[in-house]
Amino acid sequence: MRNACVFILILLSMSFLLGGCERKTPILSLGLDEQYYLPRMQAYRFVPGYTGEAYRWTLVFLDGRDSLLSEEQSYTFVQKEEGTYSVRFEILDPVNSYTHDFKIEVVHEVVEYSPYISRVLEYRPAPGQFVNEIPLYEDGDTEETIRSKVEENISGKNDVMITLGGFGGYVTFGFDHTVINVKEKRDFSILGNAFYSLVDVGRKGGSCEPGIVLVAFDWNQNGLPDDDEWFELAGSEYHKPETIKNYEITYFCPDPDKKLFPDETGQLTDTAYIRWTDNQGETGYTEKNKFHVQAYYPKWVKEDQLTFRGTRLKKNAEDVSDMGTYWVQYAYDWGYVDNHPNDSTSLISFDIDWAVDSTGKSVELPGVDLIRVYTGVNQTCGWIGETSTEIIRAEDLHLLEEK
Numbered sequence: 022m023r024n025a026c027v028f029i030l031i032l033l034s035m036s037f038l039l040g041g042c043e044r045k046t047p048i049l050s051l052g053l054d055e056q057y058y059l060p061r062m063q064a065y066r067f068v069p070g071y072t073g074e075a076y077r078w079t080l081v082f083l084d085g086r087d088s089l090l091s092e093e094q095s096y097t098f099v100q101k102e103e104g105t106y107s108v109r110f111e112i113l114d115p116v117n118s119y120t121h122d123f124k125i126e127v128v129h130e131v132v133e134y135s136p137y138i139s140r141v142l143e144y145r146p147a148p149g150q151f152v153n154e155i156p157l158y159e160d161g162d163t164e165e166t167i168r169s170k171v172e173e174n175i176s177g178k179n180d181v182m183i184t185l186g187g188f189g190g191y192v193t194f195g196f197d198h199t200v201i202n203v204k205e206k207r208d209f210s211i212l213g214n215a216f217y218s219l220v221d222v223g224r225k226g227g228s229c230e231p232g233i234v235l236v237a238f239d240w241n242q243n244g245l246p247d248d249d250e251w252f253e254l255a256g257s258e259y260h261k262p263e264t265i266k267n268y269e270i271t272y273f274c275p276d277p278d279k280k281l282f283p284d285e286t287g288q289l290t291d292t293a294y295i296r297w298t299d300n301q302g303e304t305g306y307t308e309k310n311k312f313h314v315q316a317y318y319p320k321w322v323k324e325d326q327l328t329f330r331g332t333r334l335k336k337n338a339e340d341v342s343d344m345g346t347y348w349v350q351y352a353y354d355w356g357y358v359d360n361h362p363n364d365s366t367s368l369i370s371f372d373i374d375w376a377v378d379s380t381g382k383s384v385e386l387p388g389v390d391l392i393r394v395y396t397g398v399n400q401t402c403g404w405i406g407e408t409s410t411e412i413i414r415a416e417d418l419h420l421l422e423e424k
């Protein structure tokens with residue numbers, strides 16, 4: 022091993038000299054240590070600067086068996102269980118092959134993790150009747166102060182509801198650790214304010230406003246949703262023909278002095294309030310009702326139009342009275358936020374293994390660092406207004422289990 026290290030150092034020094042001043046990579050970052058101490062549920066990215074034709078990272082067990090971890094040059098390691106992990110890194114190259122065995126001690130975190138949301142990275146609701154109210158917009162608020170209000174509201178067990186507004190409106194949040202994808206198990210749950218109003222029929226319905234979940238693993242470990250790919254968790258509706266992928270909608274900020282178009286019931290004060298157009302050739306309006314008199318377009322947003330993209334679920338509401346007085350939003354089977362009541366534990370929890378890429382192909386993720394939820398339907402229901410996903414809390418189910 023020692024000889025190999027010396028050899029590599031010489032080789033690296035040579036390439037550094039040959040490359041001259043243009044090579045900025047410091048030699049020290051090119052190596053791998055013999056031993057690492059890493060907290061559980063925290064990803065760590067190993068980036069060997071030394072290159073070859075192919076690579077192999079394997080987990081080596083005590084009995085000599087091994088299991089392939091990756092064939093990429095770099096590897097992001099994360100484990101839920103504490104203990105010693107023996108890892109082998111190999112550079113497979115006809116000229117300079119290289120094997121490095123090292124140990125990772127996965128230890129308990131110094132400060133106990135929270136099973137709940139610890140940070141909100143983005144909040145961008147689409148127009149809606151609760152926008153500027155939950156959270157409350159106050160004079161002088163900016164994107165950042167609103168984000169911080171949302172963070173305060175849905176972190177931990179504060180349980181103060183936020184709205185995502187109409188189709189596409191979203192929030193992005195994370196925990197103080199990676200939510201690990203445990204095989205054959207649901208990994209996290211998200212709480213909203215859905216309820217059933219029909220108790221005597223086979224079809225669950227009431228106030229069910231399904232939001233779609235996206236997840237990302239922070240591969241480059243910078244804590245940000247930058248170049249990490251987002252994957253949709255494919256719920257019960259994902260593969261149905263009526264579900265529209267790559268839906269896009271643009272809402273236009275209304276002129277405050279615009280003419281109002283009330284309806285004959287007196288409950289809608291403007292049926293042509295916030296105009297939207299979509300990429301399906303449709304156009305329509307977010308209607309204003311008399312129960313919510315504030316502006317529905319997010320006041321802190323400077324742009325005069327807002328565009329959202331995503332998967333659009335079929336409308337789930339029916340006017341069961343046929344007179345516009347009693348609307349029922351029917352729940353989809355599984356895999357959506359604010360779609361079943363919070364006491365239906367299995368119906369508000371999510372499995373990271375449901376993740377699919379943009380072509381619908383299943384992807385394997387070791388865990389997720391970032392979760393985004395957006396309203397999945399574009400629908401208005403008379404006096405009860407547009408359908409909007411609401412959130413109060415999210416939980417790492419594995420950490421909850423430990424408590």
Ligand SMILES: [Ca+2]
Binds near residue numbers: 203204373374
């Ligand atoms: Ca899982």
Ligand SMILES: [Ca+2]
Binds near residue numbers: 240245248
């Ligand atoms: Ca990142």
Ligand SMILES: [Ca+2]
Binds near residue numbers: 213215229409
């Ligand atoms: Ca709701």
